[in-house]
Amino acid sequence: MHISLKHKDFNTITDKLGYFRFDSVPQGKYHLIARYLGYSETDTALSVETESLTDLHITLETDCPYNRSVAVADIASGKPKLLLVGSIAPVIYKNQHKFERKYKGQYFDFGCTPPAYECIEEYNKIIFSYLEKKYGEKWRREVRPDVMFLEEEK
Numbered sequence: 468m469h470i471s472l473k474h475k476d477f478n479t480i481t482d483k484l485g486y487f488r489f490d491s492v493p494q495g496k497y498h499l500i501a502r503y504l505g506y507s508e509t510d511t512a513l514s515v516e517t518e519s520l521t522d523l524h525i526t527l528e529t530d531c532p533y534n535r536s537v538a539v540a541d542i543a544s545g546k547p548k549l550l551l552v553g554s555i556a557p558v559i560y561k562n563q564h565k566f567e568r569k570y571k572g573q574y575f576d577f578g579c580t581p582p583a584y585e586c587i588e589e590y591n592k593i594i595f596s597y598l599e600k601k602y603g604e605k606w607r608r609e610v611r612p613d614v615m616f617l618e619e620e621k
Contacts, residue, residue, distance in 0.1 A: 472497040494516060497512075533586045538589075538590045538594055547594050548573055553578050558613070570606050
């Protein structure tokens with residue numbers, strides 16, 4: 468996540484737990500801006516009373532374009548997806564079209580610009596549950612191994 472103080476040249480990146488640090492920030496009023504792929508930018512008013520900002524944890528929330536209700540609607544319309552996050556060039560597996568026809572769904576690769584991972588996880592877990600109920604365990608032996616959050620379901 469990229470963090471900055473608006474109207475000042477203070478920028479940093481959080482660690483994997485969301486923690487960050489600014490040193491030598493003059494006292495005053497600022498806007499703390501947080502940006503992260505898949506989330507809306509946040510802008511929070513902030514007053515600095517010491518020379519450092521430490522141990523401040525930012526929690527971002529997102530409007531998920533893929534979530535439980537979208538998964539249920541996709542299943543009801545006969546168009547469930549298994550969501551992938553790839554890179555600039557999409558990867559297509561040799562037999563993936565056979566899986567898509569057999570299990571009446573499709574793989575959907577966001578490339579390198581996915582929504583928040585929490586959205587993908589929520590959506591995919593509903594699709595996994597649907598596939599389990601409809602086809603048992605056999606779909607797992609034929610599915611692409613790069614489907615997001617599949618390994619966590621075993």
